[in-house]
Amino acid sequence: MYRLSNTVIGFLNLFTLLASIPIIGAGLWMARSSTTCESFLQTPLLVVGFVILIISLAGFIGACFHVGCALWVYLAVMLLLIGALIGFTVFGFVVTAAGGGTPVAGRMYREYHLEAYSGWLRKRVQDPRYWGTIRSCILGSRTCAKIVLWTPFDYLTKDMTPIQSGCCKPPTSCNYGTTAMQEKDCYHWNNAETVLCYDCESCKAGVLENIRRDWHKLSVLNIIMVIILIGIYSIGCCAFQNTRRAESDYPYGRNRISKVRPRWDYRWV
Numbered sequence: 001m002y003r004l005s006n007t008v009i010g011f012l013n014l015f016t017l018l019a020s021i022p023i024i025g026a027g028l029w030m031a032r033s034s035t036t037c038e039s040f041l042q043t044p045l046l047v048v049g050f051v052i053l054i055i056s057l058a059g060f061i062g063a064c065f066h067v068g069c070a071l072w073v074y075l076a077v078m079l080l081l082i083g084a085l086i087g088f089t090v091f092g093f094v095v096t097a098a099g100g101g102t103p104v105a106g107r108m109y110r111e112y113h114l115e116a117y118s119g120w121l122r123k124r125v126q127d128p129r130y131w132g133t134i135r136s137c138i139l140g141s142r143t144c145a146k147i148v149l150w151t152p153f154d155y156l157t158k159d160m161t162p163i164q165s166g167c168c169k170p171p172t173s174c175n176y177g178t179t180a181m182q183e184k185d186c187y188h189w190n191n192a193e194t195v196l197c198y199d200c201e202s203c204k205a206g207v208l209e210n211i212r213r214d215w216h217k218l219s220v221l222n223i224i225m226v227i228i229l230i231g232i233y234s235i236g237c238c239a240f241q242n243t244r245r246a247e248s249d250y251p252y253g254r255n256r257i258s259k260v261r262p263r264w265d266y267r268w269v
Helices: 004-032 034-063 068-095 117-125 128-141 152-157 161-169 186-188 202-250
Strands: none
Touching: 004 034, 004 202, 034 068, 068 161, 068 202, 117 128, 117 202, 128 202, 161 202
């Protein structure tokens, strides 16, 4: 049992070291891809991949070869990673607490309003450069083409994704047979395939709803990862203590020098 923690931490870090290679490869592939949607994930993937690679390599070398300084670096970076994940998870729950759709009478789908979301998310999606990339992504995904052949009965009985509800149709309250004032999104709507309601606030709200749902799923995954990392960190502390013992061949903290000054008549045998 004396070296069990070193063996366990060595195998765990070998596994994560190998897992970081496809993550980095996916980030590099996305960086060279012409699909605009994938550009949102390339930087986080590369950062996560390289951090996992460095941490795993330090932990593997430290645990298997009893290198104390490598294990010390591993534990320090691991502690920072755990703290960063906890902070990111809390931030995610705060900025995505508000939002959600509004039910539409007699319809299965919901409609989404930009003012219902947090100011940080609204500011992000209202940036013209950021929105231009998202708009191109939605056009390329042909999300709206999936409902273009719907009949009036389909609109009454079928559900829609947040992006389909906000970007592919005008708000349900719009009435184009009157001259009365209506929502400004009603005036942004156009039947052209490349226009539709892509410049509507409801479209931006639909995108934010998708982000909100995905962020909640990611936050749950982050909580699981934090629990796992805390367990690995605890095993790593045991491995670090074993490495310190292995360097001295004595229990850590015990003085192995019994005599500082030998007797004057000490003789070499």
